[in-house]
Amino acid sequence: MRYSPLADRITGSGRGTWNVHAEAVRRRNAGEDIIFLTVGDPDQDPPEAVIEATVAALRAHRTGYSATIGYPAVREAIAARVARRTGQVCAADNVAVVPGAQGGLYCALQCLAGPGDEVYEDLAFARPHVSAWSLPGMADCTIVVSSLSKSHAIPAFRFGWVVGPRALSSHLSNLVLCMTYGSPAFIQDGALVALQRELPEVVALHEEYRARASLLTALLREAPGCRAVPPEGGRRHVRAARHPRHRARGRRLCRPVARARTGRGIAM
Ligand SMILES: Cc1ncc(COP(=O)(O)O)c(C=O)c1O
Numbered sequence: 380m381r382y383s384p385l386a387d388r389i390t391g392s393g394r395g396t397w398n399v400h401a402e403a404v405r406r407r408n409a410g411e412d413i414i415f416l417t418v419g420d421p422d423q424d425p426p427e428a429v430i431e432a433t434v435a436a437l438r439a440h441r442t443g444y445s446a447t448i449g450y451p452a453v454r455e456a457i458a459a460r461v462a463r464r465t466g467q468v469c470a471a472d473n474v475a476v477v478p479g480a481q482g483g484l485y486c487a488l489q490c491l492a493g494p495g496d497e498v499y500e501d502l503a504f505a506r507p508h509v510s511a512w513s514l515p516g517m518a519d520c521t522i523v524v525s526s527l528s529k530s531h532a533i534p535a536f537r538f539g540w541v542v543g544p545r546a547l548s549s550h551l552s553n554l555v556l557c558m559t560y561g562s563p564a565f566i567q568d569g570a571l572v573a574l575q576r577e578l579p580e581v582v583a584l585h586e587e588y589r590a591r592a593s594l595l596t597a598l599l600r601e602a603p604g605c606r607a608v609p610p611e612g613g614r615r616h617v618r619a620a621r622h623p624r625h626r627a628r629g630r631r632l633c634r635p636v637a638r639a640r641t642g643r644g645i646a647m
Pocket residue numbers: 418419420478479480481482496498525526527528534537538539
């Protein structure tokens with residue numbers, strides 16, 4: 380069979396991370412004590428209120444096709460959150476619900492190439508997150524992509540959004556209609572609770588990530604030939620190799636360090 384050129388274009392280096400993740404899952408399922416440093420899949424429990432609202436929606440048989448780019452209440456809740464956090468006007472018309480931030484980036488880039496990825500806005504440690512949308516004169520020319528995957532530990536919901544000019548929402552509506560037919564109603568019902576309420580689990584999750592970041596920085600500083608840069612937020616760590624030979628072998632260098640036994644399990 381002949382495949383389209385797209386098949387080659389999407390064979391990116393990002394696949395390697397998922398390969399390590401798959402191996403880590405396999406070894407955990409086989410009984411090994413594994414610490415996941417692989418993909419950004421939160422291991423904390425999601426907020427109970429979000430799960431309850433999702434289950435209640437399923438029990439109410441909210442299983443039909445949904446509003447393509449989100450129910451008005453969900454789009455309004457996202458718009459209110461953006462307006463509250465940025466101090467700029469944002470209306471439901473500026474918002475499109477998409478399948479996670481990853482789906483949002485894809486959709487936005489399909490309609491219009493532009494910067495912006497705020498999936499870690501709730502996990503900023505060094506200083507409060509500043510959205511490009513909040514800067515003077517930027518709201519009209521900024522596309523914000525975000526989701527609840529990390530902040531609420533619900534990546535499987537595939538719930539995210541794109542905020543931008545109203546015209547973009549209308550293009551996104553056409554695109555999402557072709558692609559997914561919209562985010563399931565029971566997912567949107569659960570996400571609405573996350574958007575409208577301050578949930579204690581989210582605060583606890585933030586603090587836990589901050590503590591983990593400090594622990595990991597301390598551990599990585601002991602790695603040979605490396606300098607650990609403490610993360611200012613999110614779930615990522617940057618390690619700089621001091622020796623040019625180490626820099627050239629960046630990936631290979633990371634492996635033995637990341638897999639080192641930390642005394643708390645095997646880090647992968
Ligand atoms: C920087 C960044 N953006 C986006 C995503 C994907 O987020 P979502 O689950 O909302 O698609 C990830 C996942 O690891 C990520 O690390």
